[in-house]
Amino acid sequence: xxxxxxxxxxxxxxxxxxxxxxxxxxxxxxxxxxxxxxxxxxxxxxxxxxxxxxxxxxxxxxxxxxxxxxxxxxxxxxxxxxxxxxxxxxxxxxxxxxxxxxxxxxxxxxxxxxxxxxxxxxxxxxxxxxxxxxxxxxxxxxxxxxxxxxxxxxxxxxxxxxxxxxxxxxxxxxxxxxxxxxxxxxxxxxxxxxxxxxxxxxxxxxxxxxxxxxxxxxxxxxxxxxxxxxxxxxxxxxxxxxxxxxxxxxxxxxxxxxxxxxxxxxxxxxxxxxxxxxxxxxxxxxxxxx
Amino acid sequence: xxxxxxxxxxxxxxxxxxxxxxxxxxxxxxxxxxxxxxxxxxxxxxxxxxxxxxxxxxxxxxxxxxxxxxxxxxxxxxxxxxxxxxxxxxxxxxxxxxxxxxxxxxxxxxxxxxxxxxxxxxxxxxxxxxxxxxxxxxxxxxxxxxxxxxxxxxxxxxxxxxxxxxxxxxxxxxxxxxxxxxxxxxxxxxxxxxxxxxxxxxxxxxxxxxxxxxxxxxxxxxxxxxxxxxxxxxxxxxxxxxxxxxxxxxxxxxxxxxxxxxxxxxxxxxxxxxxxxxxxxxxxxxxxxxxxxxxxxxxxxxxxxxxxxxxxxxxxxxxxxxxxxxxxxxxxxxxxxxxxxxxxxxxxxxxxxxxxx
Numbered sequence: 001x002x003x004x005x006x007x008x009x010x011x012x013x014x015x016x017x018x019x020x021x022x023x024x025x026x027x028x029x030x031x032x033x034x035x036x037x038x039x040x041x042x043x044x045x046x047x048x049x050x051x052x053x054x055x056x057x058x059x060x061x062x063x064x065x066x067x068x069x070x071x072x073x074x075x076x077x078x079x080x081x082x083x084x085x086x087x088x089x090x091x092x093x094x095x096x097x098x099x100x101x102x103x104x105x106x107x108x109x110x111x112x113x114x115x116x117x118x119x120x121x122x123x124x125x126x127x128x129x130x131x132x133x134x135x136x137x138x139x140x141x142x143x144x145x146x147x148x149x150x151x152x153x154x155x156x157x158x159x160x161x162x163x164x165x166x167x168x169x170x171x172x173x174x175x176x177x178x179x180x181x182x183x184x185x186x187x188x189x190x191x192x193x194x195x196x197x198x199x200x201x202x203x204x205x206x207x208x209x210x211x212x213x214x215x216x217x218x219x220x221x222x223x224x225x226x227x228x229x230x231x232x233x234x235x236x237x238x239x240x241x242x243x244x245x246x247x248x249x250x251x252x253x254x255x256x257x258x259x260x261x262x263x264x265x266x267x268x269x270x271x272x273x274x275x276x277x278x279x280x281x282x283x284x285x286x287x288x289x290x
Numbered sequence: 291x292x293x294x295x296x297x298x299x300x301x302x303x304x305x306x307x308x309x310x311x312x313x314x315x316x317x318x319x320x321x322x323x324x325x326x327x328x329x330x331x332x333x334x335x336x337x338x339x340x341x342x343x344x345x346x347x348x349x350x351x352x353x354x355x356x357x358x359x360x361x362x363x364x365x366x367x368x369x370x371x372x373x374x375x376x377x378x379x380x381x382x383x384x385x386x387x388x389x390x391x392x393x394x395x396x397x398x399x400x401x402x403x404x405x406x407x408x409x410x411x412x413x414x415x416x417x418x419x420x421x422x423x424x425x426x427x428x429x430x431x432x433x434x435x436x437x438x439x440x441x442x443x444x445x446x447x448x449x450x451x452x453x454x455x456x457x458x459x460x461x462x463x464x465x466x467x468x469x470x471x472x473x474x475x476x477x478x479x480x481x482x483x484x485x486x487x488x489x490x491x492x493x494x495x496x497x498x499x500x501x502x503x504x505x506x507x508x509x510x511x512x513x514x515x516x517x518x519x520x521x522x523x524x525x526x527x528x529x530x531x532x533x534x535x536x537x538x539x540x541x542x543x544x545x546x547x548x549x550x551x552x553x554x555x556x557x558x559x560x561x562x563x564x565x566x567x568x569x570x571x572x573x574x575x576x577x578x579x580x581x582x583x584x585x586x587x588x589x590x591x592x593x594x595x596x597x598x599x600x601x602x603x604x605x606x607x608x609x610x611x612x613x614x615x616x617x618x619x620x621x622x623x624x625x626x627x628x629x630x631x632x633x634x635x636x637x638x639x640x641x642x643x644x645x646x647x
Contacts, residue, residue, distance in 0.1 A: 098612035
């Protein structure tokens, strides 16, 4: 029971970190960035290569992965999404899918379809005993990283100038432009932060579930997107709450109901929540004015 | 001649679509009789027709009703497996393959339509991106449930289980029809190209008559302005549901046609990627444009085959082409540039498509 809860929170923390990227991008650019899951995969591969082939220490590998993904995020935004700033949301969605195909197939060409086994980067850290259950160091670090990211992001969006600009853009793009906020740069920074977080999530995910393939990011990406919607898309605490709840539901579903049906259970809970509260747990309802 | 000229614009467009389908059928028949078709292309004919039907079905929801559905492969899956079960259980009683195909398609369409009602009633209360994510969730649920579904048949009738083949409790002569993640195995291939084209024509008649009817106009009115339509006395949920369920039933028919073209079919074939693939057909063909859907679905199904000489790079090229086409057709600057060259934005897309070949 306790072990399942801990596993659920750990998996949920990974979902939460990914969901933050989804939710921030959606809040500001109003787009469903389906390529986000594949940025996670790239993050995983970069860390894998710098540890296995270059022999770098894990800390440096994580840093490299964050830097690469941040740059990748800015590059994707600038090349693919920026020209479509005023296009319909469906056009942007299809472009995001194109980017997702591109990243998956580029990864397929570079790293082939063979499964890579991700090294356990926290192997020499001691594990913790909690009420008779062993807690792996990766679990602790994931939860800890999640809390730190949450605090830093909250401070960033409430205290710094760029963070305030982000909130302003997400509230009203037109008014923000008139107030002298550089909307394009704000969106780029949002993508950079989201992709950097995706890199961290990628490393944590691959350490906990050590198989790495070009399609590794796809399913966690969809689940994290679900988590973001679950908590109310556009809301940072919502992404956190949604992610953790989703992780716990998934692990408990696997343990007590059915291993094969766990995904169906997760999505069924999402549907029920959305039917009761159509904007997610912590989302705000915007009334339509005529 | 005058009669043709005086036809309504929508009628002309409808006849254009029937013409395209018939032309495609005749050209394929002539080529096949002359022995000019490669085997790989022959194998693609039924998938092409199935995907064209899927694209038409999705276009009804995305283009005409204006709701984004990311789970249409789920309906295809329901149609596929119910069609397979129907055709296999009838193997003894109905001898004629064509009739069995027809019954399988009808049953596939009915069950997928039923799934459409069950999913549509809660889903259509939501709006925009939330609706999209719920359809995605339903698509994943259908895939997941199909992955755990075991169906068998014996003298006493159909047996179903969500555990394994042993728990089906069948008599000794029982036959497993659907085997969990392995899907349906040993399916008798019933689908024919002619059958597919006939189904496609029926689907076109249904969709085009629906779109150009009073109901169709009401559906489009809701798409263009929900509040204004509601104020004018158009029942919102009813009309959205009509479009959604019709689309689901058509997708089910396409699924049955698709599944009966293969001897084995696994549930994971109908996943999120398939839903997205069909959405790409619809968007590239032009949202709400049925002719565009037909051409885009047919071309893009063949495209990976045509790009075969690029081997590993073909999906990469596909991705780049997809992004470039979206930017070329949606970016204001590119449009202005094209107009400067004396061309309309639409020509650019046609050129891109031609360049793909």
